[in-house]
Amino acid sequence: MTNEERITELEMAVAEIQKMIDDLNAESVRQAQVMMRLEQDCKNLRLLVDEGVVKPLSEETPPPHY
Secondary structure (H helix, E strand, O other), X not given: OOHHHHHHHHHHHHHHHHHHHHHHHHHHXXXXXXXXXXXXXXXXXXXXXXXXXXXXXXXXXXXXXX
């Protein structure tokens, strides 16, 4: 194997690793966005419970078909 072939193989390996890093970074950003959205949803639900809009299950009346 010549030096040029070895360099070409190393360049290909580096390019593959760089793509993998980019893909992992994109997934990490996506997951962070999902987590922020979920945190906001939880805050909104807590506000609804605190305001009495959503009652605890023990205080809910069963639907008419029960």
